[in-house]
Amino acid sequence: MNRSIISKSLLIALPMLALGACSSNSDVDAESAEKNATQAVEQVVDDVQTNTIEAIELTAEEQLAQLYTDAILKTTIRFEFDKSLIMPDYAMILDAHAKYLVNNTDKTITIEGHADELGTPEYNIALGERRALAVSTYLENMGVAASQITVVSYGEEKPVNLGHTKMARIENRRAELVY
């Protein structure tokens, strides 16, 4: 992320100014006091030297999580059998994605709608689209521009769980948010 690159360079640049003519090989400077002893006499900053350590950086995802809560790291919205209603459990996830998309209008998202294996493949394409559209409508209601959203339904063609159990079906009824 741009922000982290800028802040990282600031962290390095400021102490560098303080160190003045110090070698750019700053990692070893603190240990090579002997080598620097003669030079130090000539320096304005008399006997004291400072150095940096690496800042503990958050990953891009972690920084996003700080901004939008952990909810943005979740990209799967599940649905009840034969239903396309967004369940309250998923509001926070969608709110986080909506906030991110509103703040980053250059970003686009694809919402993939999926269904379980019950019902015919053609019907499930329609059902998958209804789910993807329910997510799309939610995001648009939160202020995301329609132009940032693409919707595609894969029906029952791309299950995440290849089993034929009730649990498999629960996992397969879903919408996926893909950036």
Added chain:
Amino acid sequence: MFIRFIMTLVLVTACSSASARLEILITEGINSARPIAVVPFKWLGQGKKPQNFSEIIAADLQRSGKFNPLSINNMPKTPSNSAEVDYAAWTKLGIEAIVMGEVKPDTKPGNYIVTFELLDVLTGNVNMADYNPIMDKRRNTVATNQLRQYAHRISDIVYEKLTGERGAFLTRIAYIAVDRKSSHPYQLRISDYDGEGEKLVLRSKQPIMSPSWSPDGRKLAYVSFENRRSQIYIQDLYTQKRELMTSFPKINGSPTWSPDGTQLALVLSKDGQPEIYTFNILTKSLQRLTKNRVIDTEPSWAPDGKSIIFSSERGGRAQIYQVSLTTGKTKRITWEGEINLGGTITPDGDNLVLVSRHNGNYMIAVQDLDSGELRTLTKTQLDESPSIAPNGSMIIYSTVYQGKQGLALVSMDGRFKANIPSNNGDVKSPAWSPFLQ
């Protein structure tokens, strides 16, 4: 033998043979079938006989669900022409008809002369001059690579003579295979109706759906997600040429060919909900047939081409409706069952084959269109995508069998059942070809 397409490298068609081979395993319905004998054809040449005709013919007749061929071990004799037949011995076994024949090399290398006879055992046993037991007798010159097809041709002739209905043994099945170990997991394949001669005609990294045969058996329409969206294509099976038909925003789905081959019925959701349209293949003009706020999908043409049936949730849960292309009037045609989907009218126009949900199980069912009576034909839970043989005798559909999605057959009367398990990934969305000869 790959062809590269300009649009995308994701996708290749191939005419190479795929590794899987489908095999039909009969599970129900042999006892009620008519006893018949298919005697091993006599090989009059040198060395190994070029093709086992009687095996192919007996398997065809058995898989029709209408005949129960006698095992070779139980045959009193193995005659190869009608002059040698002792009818009394076959009558004693209750055999109705005998198929027999001879194969000899033609003077032209690589060709064979195949003769066969179909005999009516009862007439033969009566032995009266006015009654000829020979129901059919033919002699043909057949090339080596045509021998298997010719065996199916004999099956067609025997079947038609004995049932009065045209045989469908010279037909093919198109279906989708999903081989998750492959670099291109989604595969459109075609095999002979009996699973032999499987060919891969398209493979993709993204799903392929809804294959539908053109009435001349030369092309397939299907849905492909190769560009990460649904699009409808037509592919010529002889030239491999593909043509993009529709690529509207959102759903482009469920193409089915009109009986005259000029139009597709299909589903588009570009204007909101999934709606049924007809699409002229030549002019690309669209005509919208449905308009409401719920799902309409799965269009299928009536055999006369004058109406289209489809699934709709306009009455609450999904049921099957019929819209007239002349008046535009729509009527509901299914009433039994929690949900009814995926309807097709049989070639004779008398029945509707569909997926019907009862107690949460999705089963193949048939409804008499006059009386409205609905009979479920299968007892499994996840049956879908029924496709009817062109002679209306049999339905192929997809089901879950031993934890895998595979194909299965059921006769129109529900008595005969067979599984076609896949030995390599999932197989689904079968589409039975029209008559090909």
